[in-house]
Amino acid sequence: MNANRNTGANVKSTTLGCLEKFCAAARRSTGLADFGDPYYRTGLRILLRSLRREAQLTFIGRMLLGRSIATAVEQRLMIQHLRRTEPQIFKGRLMPPVIITGMPRSGTTFLHRLLAADPAMRAPVLNELLEPVPRGSDWRRRWLDLRLKCELAVMRLFNRGLDARHFTRGEEPEECMFALAISFRTVLPWTLAPVHSYLAWLSTADRRQKYREYRDILCLLQRRDQERRLLLKAPDHLGGVAELLAAVPEALIVVCRRDPVVALTSLNSLLDGVHKVTSRASDRAALGQSNLAFYAAETGRYLSAYATWRGHILEVDYETLTRQPLEVARRVCERLGLAIESGLARRFQEFIANNPKDKHGRHLYSPSDYAQTAEGLRRNLAHYG
Template sequence: MTWRPPPRPEWVQAVNAGHVLPIADEARLPLRRDDLLAEARATLGIDGRGADGFGDDGFLEPLAVLLPALGDEAELSLLGRWITRRFLLRLLEVRAQTVAYVRADPGVRDEEIREPVFITGAPRSGTTVMHALLARQPGTRVPEGWELLRPVPPPDPAQYPDAARVALADRELRRPALVVSGLDAIHEYGGRMQKECVSAMSFEFRSEEFTARYRVPSYVEWLGACDMRPAYEWHRLLLQILQRRNPTARWMLKSPVHLHSLPTLLAVYPDARLVCTHRDPLAVLGSVSSLVATMRYAHSDLVDFAGIGAYHAELYGGALDGLVDLAAGKVLDADRVHHTRYESFMRDPFVTTRTLFDALDWPLTDETEDAIHAHLVDNPRGAKGEHRYSFDDLGLDHAAERKRFARYQEYFGVPNEDGS
């Protein structure tokens, strides 16, 4: 088995050939910073020049790295350029709307985020399912797609969800699955579905959302060395806005990207609880590389699958080794960090979830237990199709990768899935 680009509808070929003129004309516009800022301001009716209206100018540096990378490195198709332009404009428009809202209601920054729970771990290690199951606990809130894409104004409990914003978010989040068949079998996206933290961090343009969608090596290099504190501060601000009119006892959050920035996360959320998921890294590499390749194929005709595999091997080799360093060095408070293993979770998700409820000191009522079982019944594994992937497709050396991840697997007791 080798990775092959999944089928795309005929209309995608027509768009990429330039036959749909409104999209083609917009897609051919250069992705220039000042042009995008001006267009976002014009859409919102904001006066100004340069970065006026967009708040602290710390986002300009990553944007200045990202835009040339998109133009010179990502090899975007015509449709990919159009999707990307709309994506960037939405980020800038919502950023400006958020800045205006906070200026009008500065007290929103006093909203207290109490003991949020962050699920993290290597991607494709069960974080999404666990996110959904732990959210069955009453008083726990999971941000939905529409909330993280369009958080302002604060959602009104009397009109929740906001149908107009749900529709806008759903249109954007569903777009890649319309372009590339089979994406839903790997990971489903939607306006009312749970959304992970990476989307909140994109408003600061310090986010792996960009590296998942695009081949942008110069931006990858910048992101790996940058200060992630501004992205986490923005993340916190969005949670404060989302709960301003809708009080929230506890946020349930998740993203694999937190592995790279745990000290920063804990500096911004000092009372956070962590749930770390663990899975055979070689299985992770095969699965996440398949997801990223499929996502990139929605934006480009040229996908370097071997390069994607090598990138993730290096990225998560460092991240998981860093997790061992933090755990062994007692940097992470053992009472606030809880670990689960993928094979145990997949074998009996309810038992693992119940164990986590105990570890988090949460009561597991009959109603919550019923809700967990109902979610498992209503969302069986593979309901959207089979996700087929293999480490062997990546062209990586099996023995070398086993050696790379040996320290992590030994420390956390993570078994091999391939019997090696």
């Protein structure tokens, strides 16, 4: 028994040591010391423990996860520095943003990039979301952009079907969960590696402070262009809609709804491809079980939020989105009190014509690949069907 207690103490000490290493490196890199509210340390500690015990990261996995964590803790320091030195940034009026969410693989990316064709909306790109507070010189910025480009190219090289599953480039609109990495309460680490215990913890983690910080991030993003409405998206928000709207009540939340069995199986396939590159512990059955447990809880949380906040939420059916995307765009604009003029309609139609389904390749998947059945999934997700 004593041996077990000592082992546990050593594990905890090692985990905290890793956490302090990341924080110390961020202090040296930025010259700053205040990380703000310490709530983030719980998620970071659990993530680091999960990475060490479960993930068995490859070289590519260590590179991606290490950079993600390092960037997030640096951004915490820099955002907190701005809160102290330029508090007016976070106190001004926030133009009501449009925030798209839903289960992963439910059409959120297509709708996000379709609406981004509207010049009155601004959808931040991946490079910007990774660093809401940009650092250093133009030379450093170019170096960081090149590094991201190389990392994405490596992922595509080792995961040949990645573009067919989710097309990602540094200069393309992307999910705002990348900016929320500072909270260590997002699914981002799970999308990169099989951190099962972190995902299980995240399912029940408190999200209120995460969304208070999200509002600050929106203020930082809006500062770059005060005239255009922010357009954001992340399936990561689905289970946090209530907390999001409590922090950003100005927002219009657009929720894409798709058959949850199809959406979940498609997500299994997407993450399976990534995990095989980043981890030596990739396990399809375990992946399917973790995703099912997490999204059964997330969809339940969303339905509870919808009952309270339905006046702030517009639901979009996936089949309607794929068959009548222009009509869906009209509905979003009408909800904002805007009309689609002929020039904007042409922009939308051009995007639709240039982005047909399966443009980057066909994505095939089956529940049986993950030791699941459509019937079993439907029973577990019946509340969201």
